Amino acid sequence: MVFNSIFFIFCFLPVFMLIYYLVPGKLRNLLLFLGSLIFYAWGEPVYVILMLFSSIFNYYMGTELERLYYDDRKQKINLIFSIIINLAVLVFFKYYGFLLNTIGGIIGIHIPHPELSLPIGLSFYTFRNLSYLFDIYLSKVSAQRNFLTFSVYSTMFPYTSAGPIVRYTDIETQLKQRTINISKFGIGAELFVKGLAKKVLLADNLSVLYSSICGHPQMSVFTSWLGILAYTMQLYFDFSGYSDMAIGLGKMLGFDFNKNFDYPYISTSVSEFWRRWHISLGSWFRDYIYIPLGGNRVSTLKHIRNILVVWALTGLWHGASWNFVLWGVYYGLFLLLEKFVLQKYLKKIPSWLCTVYTMLVVMIGWVFFSQTDFGALGHYLGTMFGIGASGFIDKTALYYLKTGFILLLISILMCRPAPYQYFKRLVRRRPVAAVIINLILFALSIAYMVYNSYTPFLYAKF
Known part of the structure; x- marks a missing residue:
């Protein structure tokens, strides 16, 4: 089941929310746990077993880590064992084929293997559960003794498929006691509509534009830049739209999740961009990989090593392909360049001008991200800089510029804070007008969903 589906919006969500608001508070966690299992099982019934195993295993290991608090050696052994099991599951389902193909490429033979479908949200709930164990080990939080309470944290449907990576420390109190009221429901519903409009009205149409451009065997320089601009905007509105919907659903359920995006495309440096983009993932790698490696409180060479390790892993987290590793290293090198030279x-x-520089770096980076085939990647990058291009600009470029101009213009405006700040002022001054705007956006989104084919969230596959 996905958020941008008619069934979820008009069947699952209203029925679930009605029951959730009517049942006594002490039964809401049970309902949320069962509802999350139904949500996940709707599309992948077999992989519910995997999710339940992850919940049971990490719940047990959390209690063990706390029990062994005064035995540092055994506690460390249990933590390492927990990490190995969690990563083994992740590697088997996500990187199994990638590893065999890589080994086969090195030794020069083809290793046949069955294709495994990737369980939706596996990377997200694995990292979420690992953060829980790390925080117990670091004495930042106590182990949860109630299995149902922990299972709600581990499986909650708003952030199951594509994040954000909510940490147990952030919602520990809310898991036990939370407030639900009309005000929070209204704020949550508004966020959900905002995210839905981002996904359906902007991201899905930008996807059509980008796919059409990429379908041409030969492109002009201008066409290739227009295409990657469309992808740049599509990825932002797709993922930030999902995050808005997840945070909105959390509000409706009484939870307060931290924001996952902070207008990254207004950044004046690559470093700032990564403080604003996918905040929950960036902070996860900072707190659990970068800082334990020594962060920047080490020698220059080790500092460089730490940044490159973190960004290679960040790239690999996104997908089982070398282009993602290359994408991560690309950003690691730019972060080093900024720190030691460009700052x-x-x-x-x-x-x-800083924003223009940042966006050029980001757009080129999204070429590495979008092209899993190195031949296609090299061809697209070459075309952007005139190598193998059909010219600087042609009729195809003018056609896509003409048909996509309004969409791209709206997208550029809507990835800046000004429209949202204006809307907040409108809510305070003319609440009725704000309600009407939300209803129009919701109606347009539903109409588009009815008359167009379903497009999955891009980050759900990571």
């Missing part, structure tokens, strides 16, 4: 220059030039 002093970026402070002296106008902020708009």
